[in-house]
Amino acid sequence: MTDATTRRISGRVTVRLRPGVLDVQGQAVAGALGDLGFGPTRVRVGKVFEIEVDAADADAARVRLTEMATRLLANPVMEDFEVEVD
Amino acid sequence: MRFAVVSFPGSNCDFDCVRVVREVLCQPARLVWHTEHDLGAVDVVLLPGGFSYGDYLRCGAIAARAPVMEAVRRFAAAGGPVLGICNGFQVLTEAGLLPGALGRNRGLDFVCADQWLLVDGRETPFTRGAPRDRAIKVPIAHHDGRYFADAETLDRLEGSGQVVFRYATASGEVRAEANPNGSAHNIAGICNAAGNVVGMMPHPERAAESLLGGVDGRMLLEGAIGVLA
Numbered sequence: 001m002t003d004a005t006t007r008r009i010s011g012r013v014t015v016r017l018r019p020g021v022l023d024v025q026g027q028a029v030a031g032a033l034g035d036l037g038f039g040p041t042r043v044r045v046g047k048v049f050e051i052e053v054d055a056a057d058a059d060a061a062r063v064r065l066t067e068m069a070t071r072l073l074a075n076p077v078m079e080d081f082e083v084e085v086d
Numbered sequence: 087m088r089f090a091v092v093s094f095p096g097s098n099c100d101f102d103c104v105r106v107v108r109e110v111l112c113q114p115a116r117l118v119w120h121t122e123h124d125l126g127a128v129d130v131v132l133l134p135g136g137f138s139y140g141d142y143l144r145c146g147a148i149a150a151r152a153p154v155m156e157a158v159r160r161f162a163a164a165g166g167p168v169l170g171i172c173n174g175f176q177v178l179t180e181a182g183l184l185p186g187a188l189g190r191n192r193g194l195d196f197v198c199a200d201q202w203l204l205v206d207g208r209e210t211p212f213t214r215g216a217p218r219d220r221a222i223k224v225p226i227a228h229h230d231g232r233y234f235a236d237a238e239t240l241d242r243l244e245g246s247g248q249v250v251f252r253y254a255t256a257s258g259e260v261r262a263e264a265n266p267n268g269s270a271h272n273i274a275g276i277c278n279a280a281g282n283v284v285g286m287m288p289h290p291e292r293a294a295e296s297l298l299g300g301v302d303g304r305m306l307l308e309g310a311i312g313v314l315a
Contacts, residue, residue, distance in 0.1 A: 021234065022268070024190045072151060075144055075180065077187040078234060 006054040009061040011085035015074045016046035049073055058085045087311045089115040090128040092158065092174075094138035094149045099171065099291060103134045106294040111307060120152040130167050130211075130310045131158055133174025135227070135289060145188065145230045146176030155181050167211035167310050168283045172228055175275070175285030184278055184285045185243065186235030191228070192268025198227040200299070201266060201288055203274050204254040208247035210277045212284045215309035221258040222302035224288035226266060226274075231287040233269040233276070240270055251275030251286050 017023050026043040033041050051068065055061035065083045074081040089107045093100040100117060107115035118125055120138075125131060138149035149155070155177075162168050162183055170178040178184040191197060202221040205213050216222060235243070243249050251274040255264045265272045267287075275286030290303025 022189065022192070022232075024192055024194055024232075024268075028194055072143070072147065075147065075187055077179070077185075077236075078189065 006056050008052055009055050009058060009085060010050065010052045011061055011065050011083065013049040013051060013065055013069045013073050014046060014082045014084070015049070015069070015079050016081070017044060017078055018080050021078050047073075061085045087113050087129045088127060089113055090118045090125045090131045091115055092118045092120065092131065092133050092154055094120045094136070094152060094177075096138045096140055097134050097136035097173070099135035099173075099289065102289075102291045103132050103171070106291045106304070106307065107132075110294050110304060111311060113311060118154060118157075120149065120154045122154050123157055125154075125157045125161055128161075128166075131161055131169070133158070133168070133170040133177050134291075135172030135174060138173055138177065141230075144176075144180065146173055146178075146180040149173075149177045150180035150182075159183065162278075162283050165280065165282050169212050169306075169310070170283075170285040171289055171291065172226075172231075172287055175287055176230065178283065178285045183283050184276055185239050186233055186276070188230050188287070189232045189234050190230050191232055191266070196227075196229040197231070197266045199225065199266065201226045201274070202254050202256050202258070202264065203288060204252045204258050204260055205250065206247075206252055207250040208277065208281055210250055210281045210284050211310045212290075212306045213250050213309060215305045215312055216302075217305075219258075221254045221256055222305070223300050224290055224293045224303045224306075225299075226288045227292075228267070228287055231267045231269065233271075233273040233287075235270065243273075243276055244271065246279065248277050248279065248281075249273055249275075250277050250284060251288070
């Protein structure tokens with residue numbers, strides 16, 4: 001619920017496999033790109049979560065998205081994440 | 087021994103586990119829904135296989151945050167035996183009850199096959215009844231079973247005997263060609279530092295009746311009964 005002290009703010013959490021973690025999906029996509037004639041490529045597949053929250057300001061929204069990433073969206077064993085707020 | 091079998095939306099081996107506990111082990115089994123906050127009076131907890139929450143986000147990730155998992159956490163902290171099978175193993179890693187993570191199989195295939203395993207490492211409630219001088223045959227059926235952990239965690243697991251199942255050949259040799267999914271160190275199952283929480287990708291409940299192709303999995307579940315009897 002948006003009230004007088006908050007506004008709807010949109011942002012993005014980008015989750016990527018950590019460097020060095022085998023990305024079999026990326027390898028498969030790279031293989032398919034090769035088949036289409038794009039030559040040798042290196043592909044890493046990640047995820048983007050577009051999230052809207054009600055928050056007082058961009059900093060507060062960034063804190064919320066960071067907590068979401070930490071608690072659910074990324075698995076720190078294999079993944080890193082980045083938070084952006086519009 | 088009273089068993090709890092935890093059921094999430096999308097679990098599909100929960101009734102297989104209940105059947106084996108009741109009909110083969112002749113023990114009481116209670117199906118516990120994911121929204122419950124209390125396991126009831128139980129002695130062993132099984133987290134079954136399947137596709138909890140459609141495997142959305144990551145396998146086991148959403149189930150690991152379900153209300154029932156707080157009860158599983160308390161049960162495990164008190165030393166109660168917990169076995170996560172396949173998706174249940176993924177749930178235990180996502181919940182932080184076991185270290186590491188399970189990634190997409192190296193070959194990208196869903197692998198459904200009989201698999202030979204070597205029982206290894208420290209004794210756990212689920213491995214105490216299993217032979218160590220031969221391989222055991224327990225089927226696997228998964229898409230995301232490639233065990234992964236950083237080098238430091240792998241060293242710690244190996245050093246403390248926490249790797250309790252490894253993919254092996256029929257003659258019990260742990261070799262690269264016996265590894266169906268690219269798991270680090272051929273790891274098929276691990277336990278926590280205390281030894282009471284075990285996760286494994288193979289399905290012991292599918293190898294509990296000779297009519298269904300073997301009884302090696304039954305020994306693992308029977309171990310949990312013996313340890314508390």
